Amino acid sequence: NGILYAGTWGFGIFKSSDNGATWSEFNNGLNGFLTIQALTAYNTTIFAGTVGGGLYKSTNGGDWTKALCGYQLVWSLDSKSGAIFAGTYGDGIYISTDGGNNFTKLASSPVAFVYSIAIDGSGKVYVSSVANGVYVSADNGNTWTAVGLGGYNVSSLVVDPNSSNVYAGTKAGQMFKISGNQNTTDIDDVNGLPTEFxxxxxxxxxxxxxxxxxxxxxxxxxxxxxxxxxxxxxxxxxxxxxxxxxxxxxxxxxxxxxxxxxxxxxxxxxxxxxxxxxxxx
The missing domain is CATH 2.60.40.1930 (Macroglobulin (MG2) domain)
Incomplete structure (x- = not known):
């Protein structure tokens, strides 16, 4: 609805209704859990992942209430039609298929420490773990395939809305472009061009x-x-x-x-x- 939300480290959540010209605090109901690791929207509900407080939600701009997620360190969030994914720091991936009323742990989580989640335009779900690289699922998290980048400390994933590309950022300041197809996944280091084969x-x-x-x-x-x-x-x-x-x-x-x-x-x-x-x- 034209409202921007920003999560901070220690100061909670702020929102803006004028494209970021001004911001106002939006913390009612967070119960003091003001370190925000992730935000995502699903229909008219905003979900916030916190450090120590688990998952919170706000519907139609109302106060925050606790969402039913079984782990207190929610590091990453993303959503698509029919599903909301929450990545935790230590307990894998949780999913909700009822609009965020309930979250259940995916038994198939490829890693325990999930730093980032990104969903591309085709519905594929990408997750990153600092030690183990990037994984992708095309069936709502039932099965996962290793993409690569193990050992690269991938801390963030972003989807290009104008293509099927996913960009992976590392703690060392590198950036990789991931483009999927039916047979394999290519990863292109966008930091510079090689000078030899x-x-x-x-x-x-x-x-x-x-x-x-x-x-x-x-x-x-x-x-x-x-x-x-x-x-x-x-x-x-x-x-x-x-x-x-x-x-x-x-x-x-x-x-x-x-x-x-x-x-x-x-x-x-x-x-x-x-x-x-x-x-x-």
Whole structure:
């Protein structure tokens, strides 16, 4: 309804009805829990995640009341039609499918410490954890797939409203662009363009069942990244399209493959780079 809300660290919540020209305090009902980690809107209700006080909600601009969420450290929030997601610092992800009246813990939460949640235009739910990178779910959190960026300390996720891109920010000041498709997820480091072609060793290696492959290309063109067995038979095509210059990370899921040594090859624009990886089950 044209009202802006801002959460602060220690001073609660403020709102503005004039595009941010002036702000007024909006803390009635928060019971002194004034460190706000996250805010999201669902229909006419605003939800606020607090440090120590759990989850609060305000409907139609009224005072804050306690929402039924079973954990007191709510670090991240986002919503879409039919579902509200709450990420906690220590107890995984909670979901409400009844407009925020009740929240239940997702048994499938991929991580316990959820720093950020973002939902793209297609309804995919992305979550980040500082130690374990980014995960995505296309079925309301029933199953999750590792996107990558493990060890990058991803502390924030933002959706581009004009595309399907999700941007991941790290504590070190890096920014990555994540664009999903049916087969894999590409991650583009938007901080600078590489000056040479390179194909890095996958990590972890050995792995079971997922691993991340990183590569850099210095000029735009048509490229493919494929996986082969030791007999030279093609196992998977991770990328086969035109992409811009940049550094990319691709998650490879080998859950349907047997243990062994596999080869991955980056080809295009007169380059052909190859490395080996070890799947151990």
């Amino acid at each position: 390179s194909l890095s060793q996958n990590y972890p290696n050995p792995f079971n069942p997922t691993t991340t492959i990183e590569f850099s290309i210095k000029e735009a063109g048509n490229y493919s990244l494929k996986v082969y067995d030791m007999l030279g038979q093609e196992i998977a095509t991770l990328i086969n399209n035109s992409i811009n210059a940049g550094t990319y990370k691709v998650a490879f899921d080998a859950s349907k493959l047997s243990s062994g040594i596999y080869i991955y090859r980056l080809s295009g624009n007169n380059i052909n780079l190859t490395k080996k990886m070890i799947l151990t089950k």
